[in-house]
Amino acid sequence: MKKTFVWIGAVLVLALAVFVYFKFYFVYADGMNEGDINYFQKEGVIFKTYEGKMIQTGYNSKNSNNTIQSNEFKFSVEDERVAQKIQDSPSRQVKLHWKRYLGTLPWRGRNEVIVDSIIVVPGGAPAAGDDLLSPPDVVY
16 A cells, blocks of 8 residues: 555656646747847846847738738846847847747746847947947857
8 A cells, every 4th residue: 555655656746747847948949030129127026037028020911901010029038148138239130049938937037938049130220339340249
């Protein structure tokens, strides 16, 4: 009888560990989005996390007029260096590489999408003090 409870407990612990891994640590998708940073801020009561929103322009294919529309891309940032690079790139076109998880953790951010690197797009509007001929900035 005691052996049965031990096996059931071990199976439950293993099932819980597998659930937690897939819900919070398994990378469901990754990709890149390009656009302009609309806002980026550090927020939170207990866990201070970086949260932002990027505006992506495109065409509205559902409308017969093919009008330009903007899409919002909400994201969080874990890495302090990536957050600093985003803060140093206001009003510039950027590409953000991101990873999507199936769940959020309070210390990782509010969104399931976590940005892990940034590329400043060449030819975008330069930030104050930038050299127009400098190569694009890449953060690992």
